[in-house]
Each structure stands twice: as structure tokens, then as C-alpha cells.
Amino acid sequence: MSTIRQFPRLRTLAILAAAATLAACGSDVETQTNQPGAPPTSGAYSGPPPATEDTQAFMVNVWANLRLDTRCGGCHGTDGTSPTFVRSDDVNLAYQAVSGLANLTSPGDSMLVAMVADGHNCWLASNQACADLMIRWIGDWAGGDGLQGREIELTPPPQKSVSDSRTLPADPGLFQTTVYPLLNDFCASCHSGSVANGVAPFFGDGDVNVAYDAAKARMNLDNPAQSRFVVRLGSEFHNCWSGNCVADAQAMENAIASLASQIPLTQVDPNLVTSMALGLFDGIIAAGGNRYESSQIAFWEFKEGAGTQAFDTSGVEPAINLNLSGEATWFGGWGIDLRGGKAQGSVASSRKLHSLIRATGEYSIEAWVVPANVVQEEVPIVSYSAGGMLRNFTLGQTQYNYDFLNRSDATSAAGTPALSTPAAAEVLQATLQHVVATWDPVGGRQIYVNGELVVMSDPSGGGLLNDWDDSFAFVLGNDPSSGNPWEGVVRLVAIHNRALNPEQIAQNVEAGVGERFFLLFNVSDHVGLANSYILLEGSQFDSYAYLLAEPRFINLDGAGDPGSIPLEGMRVGVNGVVGTVGQTFAKLDTTIGGSAYEPSTGQYLSRQAAVISLQSGPDIDEFFLSFERLGASTNVFVEATPQAPAIADSAPGSRIGLRTFDRLNATMSAVTGIPVTETDVRDTFTLVRQQLPSIDSLDTFVSAHQIGVTQLAIEYCNALLEDTARRSSYFPGLDFNASPNVALAGAGRDLLLDPLIDRMMGVGLQSQPVRNDVRNELSALIDRLSSCGGSCPAGRTVTIGKATCAAMLGNATMLVH
Amino acid sequence: MGAKRADGRVNRRMDEVRTGMHKQTVKAVAARRWQSSFALAACLVVVSAGIADVMATPRDQARRIHDRLAGVPPSAEILDQMEQRILSSNAVGAAYLAMDNRAFYDVTLKNWAAPWTNREGDVFVPLNDYSATVIGMVRDDVPFNTLLSADILYSGPSSLPGVAAYSPTSNAHYEDMERQGVNLMTQLQQQSQSALSGLPPEGTAGVMTTRAAAQAFFVAGTNRAMLRFTLMAHMCRDLEQVADTTRAPDRIRRDVSRSPGGDSRLFLNNCVSCHSGMDPLAQAFAYYDWDETARRISYSPGDVHPKYQLNADTFPYGFITTDASWDNYWREGQNSLLGWDPALPGSGYGAKSMGQELGNSGAFAQCQVEKVFRTVCLRSPENAADRQQVNTMVGAFRANNYQMKQVFAESAVYCMAD
Secondary structure (H helix, E strand, O other): OEEEOOOOOOOOEEEEOOOOEEEOOOOOOOOOOOOOOOOOOOOOOOOOOOOOHHHHHHHHHHHHHHOOHHHHHHHHOOOOOOOOOOOOOOHHHHHHHOOOOOOOOOHHHOHHHHHHHOOOOOOOOOHHHHHHHHHHHHHHHOOOOOOOOOEEEOOOOOOEOOOOEOOOOOOOHHHHHHOHHHHHHHOOOOOOOOOOOOOOOOOOOOOHHHHHHHHHHHOOOOOHHHOHHHHHHHOOOOOOOOOOHHHHHHHHHHHHHHHHHOOOOEOOOOOOEEOOEEEHHHOEEOOOOOOOOOOEEEEEOOOOOOOOEEOOOOOOOOOOOEEEEOOEEEOOOOOEEEEOOEEEOOHHHHHHHHHHHHHHOOEEEEEEEEEOOOOOOOEEEEEEEOOOOOEEEEEEEEOOEEEEEEOOOOOOOOOOOOEEOOHHHOOOOOOOEEEEEEEEOOOEEEEEEOOEEEEOOOOOOOOOOOOOOOOOEEEEOOOOOOOOOOEEEEEEEEEEOOOOOHHHHHHHHHHOOOOEEEEEEEOHHHHOOOOEEEEEEEEEEEOOEEEEEEEEEEEOOOOOOOOOEEEEEEEEEEOOEEOOOOOHHHHOEEEEOHHHOEOOOEEEOOOOEEEEEOOOOOOOOEEEEEEEEEOOEEOOOOOOOOOOOOOOOOOOOOOOOEOOHHHHHHHHHHHHOOOOOOHHHHHHHHHHHHHOOOOOOHHHOOHHHHHHHHHHHHHHHHHHHOOHHHHHHHOOOOOOOOOHHHHOOOHHHHHHHHHHHHHHHOOOOOOOEOHHHHHHHHHHHHHHHOOOOOOOOOOHHHHHHHHHHHHHHOOHHHHEO | OHHHHHOHHHHHHHHHHHHHHOOOOOOOOOOHHHHHHHHHHHHHHHHHOOEOOOOOOHHHHHHHHHHHHHOOOOOHHHHHHHHHHHHOOOHHHHHHHHOOOHHHHHHHHHHHHHHHHOOOOOOOOOOOHHHHHHHHHHHOOOOHHHOOOOOOEEEOOOOOOOOOOOEOOEOHHHHHHHHOOOOHHHHOEEEOHHHHHOOOHHHOEOEOOOHHHHHHHHOOOOOHHHHHHHHHHHOOOOHHHHOOOOOOOOOOEOOOOOOHHHOHHHHHHHHHHHHHHHHHHHHHHOOEEEEOOOOEEEEOOOOOOHHHHOOOOOOOOOEOOOOOEEEOHHHOHHHHHHOOOOOOOOEEEOHHHHHHHHHOOHHHHHHHHHHHHHHHHOOOOOOHHHHHHHHHHHHHHHHOOOOHHHHHHHHHHHHOOO
């Protein structure tokens, strides 16, 4: 056996070469067993003491947890139904009876687990939760080794060809006329979002779109009898509406078959070079148990996927089972999606946090979360509190920051001041993140995000937790009063009564979240080597997509170097169709064999992952790989030739427009002869520059623009008329020292107006106003300004010159072009 | 001007002016007392003056050409000369005469280029090395398809009075030139960008590696901004216009969430459509940054800037940038319509070759022509005739070594009788 390391940050694997087995964790990580929680009591044990150390471990970890009458003790206790593995009279006899029921090497393969997973007297509403607890207890009995580091044998999956299949259409119309009537009539009293205490999934909802989304994964179009709806009725006898579950199941099967019959088969392109096909659950479970859990006192993985409770599967009693309320739905691939709702435990069960954490004086809050956004402020994600003003602890969010509030003798009853991640670092992102908040009595609070210590020191320092209140409730995504909702997805939460150290946190980051599978896609025919596969690690990424990661070529027979096998353009197909979106491996161009190939481990093809759209759900969707080239098989991928979009005519725009700011300035300078650098002019232009039109469209012209134009025109004319030399040059022959009635009378008026009109409006242009019209307007202005009663003040002619100049310069003959 | 008269919007706006004059306080300048009188007159000139018919005469057409190109009216002498050239069927020659006015450079081209040099598209920003280089390249008929790749920079002479010397750490040189009213038509000098900025020649990429561009688009962030704003300015397309969900997402970096807020549909329907093509192109900028302390562009050949590894935990399976190699995924799919040069390989190493990829595309040439058309005609192409004209000018632009003045001249001539 050789151990290989996967690409950085990804979980380590070990492969047994000849047997082609995988180990779920690297050997370099020391695994830890969970601390035994206080088992529930069911009367004192007065029988003989455990004869061996292993019997003692069985007694503490399994027997004590199962002997309750409400669990296995009601039937398999003393004098009960064989096997009496929880008998109370003699734990050594119970130990003998459990032989064959528990697999200490692989707890998940134990008969005890299989029984409760199949619903055999599971004491919780979720068979999955019972199975998880059973695995944990047996694993604890085994010393933790059963949970971690178990070897995973790679065995050939079922060999299925890529076949034609049916895919549910986007429109719910067919569903609405076939399956939906049954769901809406008989399931909506519970499975609807519009009823009180509605139970997700809402496939009976009054909104057919909501119902369709929830029902897709529960209808198998290719095999209606295997649809979850049919199995739930016919085999699990779940709320049959007629009293005859067989008949109800048949009705459901018929409805789904009717739906399927109206959906055409998707034909597989015969030119594709494909692997064999696989469903997600045809894969080999890759998710290991290599988390650090020795101080874990509460644990939620949210595997239930239905119902209104999320079970605490830490195995530490009492379990804090969380009740979902409000806008809280199940998230695909394990998790809960909180959009205003919450998941809350009872005060009584939450009390174990109070007692077990105060016993150690330290703790950690660990969570995998996906904040919905980065704008919500001061909202709780994980909280043990009575509201916003009273809490024992809260891990919360403020925009890009995680906040950590803890009640101690150094902080307030609200746990303030909060310790937050640095705002500038923006460590909180609206994506899947692992966050751990730790508290210890010396250093106080710390925050780790994705395994990195983000906040190193707590200004409030450490302290004691003596003031913690045991009347608070543990709640996710809100205050207990529901008045401060956090929006996002919670995929895992663990509470530890120790401050995790960086190595332990890193171990849990490596362990990841969610259920993962090794998917073996058979490509033997294309490479000419039996038992050859492309191996991908697959998982449900979220409610809408799968993740297929780290492809590698492997031969389960451990064959030697396969030579030189070209591989190009690998794509993931779903349900007979190769989609166009998310094909991360489409550019792959490599060769299998040679030095990169190791018989024991195969050959990595990429460290990347593809995100592929979920279609009908993980129970139904079937994957395959297609290749542009694999070995001697080729299928040239030809893209459709894009068509240039037709361009429609647009409404005719104006053929004229405004001179914009710099053009106005340059124009005024050009027609007056005053440089733009003239101090007064430059100052005024600087002042009004951004007030002047900045775009040329006439539609944008507003009165403020004209004010700016006016000011600038005045400034230019002032510079022109106040300078004797300039005005003499510009208006030759005009005596500005004479009174207006002399200087601007008769020919004198022409001396003023002609230069202005000629230079500012131009000569001989039909596109400008008629010259005489302009002249008349200006002349009338001069007349009005010259009416001084025969005693105009000195300098009046210059003033009139400036006014006339500005009127000519600041009008539309200049502004519009 | 019949068009003016016919356009009721002018009158309406002038009425607003008249009303506004009584509401607003005007800055006190020399002749306060007569402000209202002259403003009223200003309005009346437009409202009541008899305005002649459309651009029927060569003289009016000459005036239009000059106004639109230089932004200022011509002198009587120049107008006469332009009129004569039009009468001699040399309207393009008339346009070239108009472009001999310094305002074409100081005003029209400066304002044309200014919005490209900052994220806000602000036209009021001071002259800078980016806009000065555009002005100079147009003036000298430097092939404009090298705008994004050449080792070129324009600055003023070192001895201009009142003008600070060029510095790669300051824009004062250009701001002083603008403040002092330096004639850009005569004073701008073509320089080697690498000699001025200190970048190695292979590290220069035309205006993309100017100080102004670096300050605007390499600052902080992930350097994707440089590509986006370059696309907007020189391909006339924002990312929405090049979005394509069908490109392989293998080059999307790790900082892009594949399930934003827990919903991968957002990634598969939106994010991937831009990032799949953008990230492999923006990789060309892997060695660049804006040094906020030194106030200059930073270039570290061989060392990928840490900004390319930001938020690596967001999606650990994402692409890890190890060098400045780039690939143009948009050569396939719907964006193949952008007209990529078949003589180029579609991939390369560094910003210079990536700039060549963009600069030699059909979309680049089309964009330059359309921008000129918009600037000169004051409108966008709006019908088949306009589009045909644009296509003709694009063809001539590419065939004639990407001379931008030719485009300005042809556009002005096309619109001279509008």
C-alpha cells in the first residue's frame, strides 16, 4: 500500500494498489475519538461488571445509549426478543449478543446501522439520524478507528451504457395535468408552504412552480415505479390517502408514467465517445469521518432533507434537536436554507451547552455556512441566547465580517463588545465557508475562517463564564424571538467544549462537508485495457448543481503503464445529453501513461472540478463522460457557427448638438481672440466648467447650462472690452469713450455689431440665423441700454459693448453646432 | 438653419433658460447690471431670428466640418479655403485643413480620450499620459491598432516653462501642460514608454500600461478591471455584450464563488458567462499592479501578483494563476463574430501580445470608427446607409494602416450635409 497526497487543500486519500482500495483520510492526521457523552439513564445497572476492557467500551458507548425502552431496550432487553444486546441483567451477555451486529472495522456496515436506517424502530423521525447516531456510538466503541481512516475499496460499479432518457421540461404544464393533482389533493395539507407548520419539501404547494421544483427529484421518468413518491406510498406506507397504500402507489405510478409518456426520449448522439454511465449513488461513498470530534458536544449535519427537525447526532445527551420554522428549507447535499426562518432547540436540551461548556470554561463554535449576501448587519448565525440583549454566545454577520459575541465577566450580558473580523479583509464572502469561533479563559475569543486565524487577539481578553444563563435557547439563523433573521445556508454546525487548536480546525476544514462519492466511469473499451476507469469525486454541490472533481485515470487491476493514450476534450454528460455549460474539462489535452502514471494510484488528469447543473435530482440523474479523443476513439467537437444578430434601425437622432465645455471655451476664445489662459477667463472657466454641457445631446440642455455659458461669455467679453488695445483692434474706429448716443449712432453701431456678428456667427452661412434678424435684436438691445435720459454715466458705451458682445457670444449660434 | 428652427427642443430649452435666469444667482462679474437684458437678447436671437435652410452650401458644409472636428468655428480665411476644397470635390482635404487647428487636439481628441482613462468615464479628468498618447498617435498617424501594445508614450518637451518634467510617479507634467494651454498639436513628442516609465519594452502594452490606466484599472482588485474597461473603451462592449455561458470555465480563478449565496444557478447562468472568457485574457496582467505608495505602475515579470490568489478558499478547485499566459476563449462561440485576426495565435504571454490580439480584431477597428462617427456626427449610426458608411470606413481604416485622422475626416465629410 502506498499513500499519495492529493492536490493542496483537498482531502488526502490512500489507495491500495492491487486491491484498488482507498483510505478516506491521510495517515498523517491523528484521529480522535469523541468524548463519551453522559448516556441516558434507564435505571441503575446492578449486574456483573464488564469482564473485559472491550466490554466496558461497549457498555459505555453502545449499551448505555440503546438500553432505553424508547430505543432498543423495549424489545431487545432482558428476556426480550433475540438478540438481547441491550439486556440489563448482564452486560457481558449483552456483549455476546451484539456479536455480528456491529462491525468495528466499518461501523457504517453494521447490522445495527442497517436496521435503523431501514426504519426498524428508529426512535427519531429521521432514519438517517438514527443511523448516524448508531455509527457514532459503534465508532466510539471501536475507539474512533472505525470512523476514521477506514479503507475504501474501489469496486467496479454497475455497468450501464449511456442510454436515451427523458428529462423533465422547464415548464410545469405536463406536471400540472398529471402528477400535481394527486400531490395537491392529498399531500398539500402537510407538504405546502402555505399551511401552518408546512413540512418541506413543498411538492403539494398551491403554486405549481414551487411544487414542480420540489417534485422533480421524486419522479423517475425512466422507471416510474422507482420514483420516491411511489416507494414512499407503496413500501413505506406514508400517509396513504385511501387507506389502500398499494392502490395509492399505483395511482401515483400511473400518473408519473403518464407524465413520462408525454416527454420525448432524448436520443444520445451516436457520434459521442462516451464512458459507461453512473448515478451519483452508484459511486462509492468518499466522505470519511476524519473530523476532529473529541470535544464535540453537539453536532448537526442536516442530512434529513425533509421534515421539520434537524437532529443533533453528536451522541451527547440530551440531543438538541432543532425545530425548523419560518422560511427554512432543506438544502440539497445536506444543509438548511434560512431566508428569514430559524432552527431552534428547546431550552431544556440547550442546557447541555451551559453545563458542558461551563465545566471546561472554554468552547468552540464550528460551522460551514453560505451567507446569502454581504449586506446584512448584526444578524446571528449560531446563537445561544435569549435575544439581542441577552446571550451566552453568538456567531453573527455584519456585512463582510463575522462577529463573535461571548458573555463573560469581561463583557456585557449581551456579549458585547463584539469581536469582529477586520472590515478591510472582507473575509466573509457569500460562498461556502468554514468558520470557527473559539473561546478560552486566558486568550478570550478568536475567529478562524477556512482554517486561517483571522482575529488573533481579543481586546476584552479572557475571563469566566460564570454568568452564563441556562434559560437560553440554542438557535440558528435568528434570535429566539425571530426578530433578527440571518439569510444563508447552514451546512454543518458543531459545538465543542474545548477551544480547538489550529491543527484541529485545519483537520475539520480538510474533512469538508456534505456527502461525496467516488464515481468510476468505465472507459475500458476506448483505452483497450480492461477495468480502466476515469475516477471523479462527485457530490451534490448545492440544491442546483453537482460537483465533479479531480478526474484521474485508474486501472482497478493495477495494470502497468498503459502506454501512451491521448485524452482530449472531456465533458460531463447528464441523462444522455452533453450540456454546454460548466464543462471545466473541455480543454483537457493530456496523455495517459508514461512517467505520470503510477499503477497504484493511476494518473491525475486535473486538479479542478466541474459544476454541472442538477436536472432531476441525485436519485435519478445519470452521468457519463464524453471525449473528443480517447485512445483511438475520436469525436471532433464542432461548435455551431454563430449568426450575427440583425441590427434594427434606430429612431433618427438630432443632427445638431451642443458644444460641450471645452469646445465652448475654445470657441469663445477663438471668436474673441482672448486666450483661454487669460487669468480671469481661466478662473471663470474653472469655476463653471462642470456646469457647462458635458454631452452634446440637445435633450440634456438645462437652464444651469445657460447660466454657465452666460458667465463665461461675460468674462470673455469683459476681457475683450476692458482692454483698450484689444477692443480697438476688434472694433476699429469705434470710440468707446464717447457717450452711447454718439458712439453707437448710425455708422458707429455698425462698428460694434459687424465685427461681433461676422466673427461670432460667421459670414455667408445659410445654416446660421439671418444676419439682419440678429442685427436687429442686438440693435434693439443697444437701444434699450442706451436710454439714459441724455446723461449716461461714463463708460456706458463700453458696458453696452460688453452686453452686446455677451449677447452675441452666449447664444445658440455659438452653443449649437 | 432649418433643422434648428424645426427642432422645437431648442426653443423649449431656451424658454427654460429665460425662466432660469430669474431664479438663479449668476456669479458677479464685470457687468452685472445688464445680465438679464443680454440673456433675454440671447434667447431672442434664437427664437425670433430668421434661420436659413439646411446645410445646402459648400460653405455651410465647411463650417460644419470645422465645427465638428476642431470644436471651434474656423477663421474666415480657413473657411474660405475649406469651401474651395469642397467645391473642388476635395471634402476630405477640407477636413484635414480643419484638423490643422490645434483645438482638434487640445479639445476634441482630449475630450474623446478622457473618459477611457478612468472608471467613471469622467470627461473632466485632467490630461494624462493615456489621453496624451491617444492624441499623439492620432496626430502622427501612428497605426492605431498598436494602441494597446506599442512601446509608446507622448509627453511634452522637458523645457516648457511652468510645466513639471515628466515623471512616472506623477501626472503633474500633463496637468501643467493643460493649465498652461500648451499647444498639444505642436508640443507633444513621441517617446519610448519603456524609456520613460522604466518598464522593460516587453512589459509595455500601449495605453494599458500608462500611468493613468494603471492608476485607474490596476489599483487594488484583481486586475480584471483593466480588461473590462479596455473592452468598454476600445471594443465598445461591456461584459454583458460578450457574455457566453458555453465557454469552458477551467480558467476561472478560485476567488469566484461557484455557488454565490448557496445558489449555483447564479454562477452557471451569469458569472460563468463573463469570467470564462475574461479570466484567461486578464491573466495577461498577472505581473502588474498600481503601487499606491510609489504612485506608479508596478511590474514584476515572473512573479504573479498576490491579487491573483485572493480569496483562494472561495472555490479551491478554481484556476491557479502561475504566469502571465493568456488565451482568448472568445475566438470560439458567439464572440468569434468579433473578428479576431486569423494571423495571430489567439494566445500568448503578457499584456503586449494580448493587446495585439484586441487591437487587431475587427471589433476594435469597428469600435474606433463608431466612436469617431459618434463624436463627429453627434449621433450613432442609425440606418443601413450609416452602417454601410461605417463598414466602408472600417475597411479603409484597416487597409490604410489604421490612420485615425482619415476616419475623422471621412466621418466629418459624411455628416457635413446632415
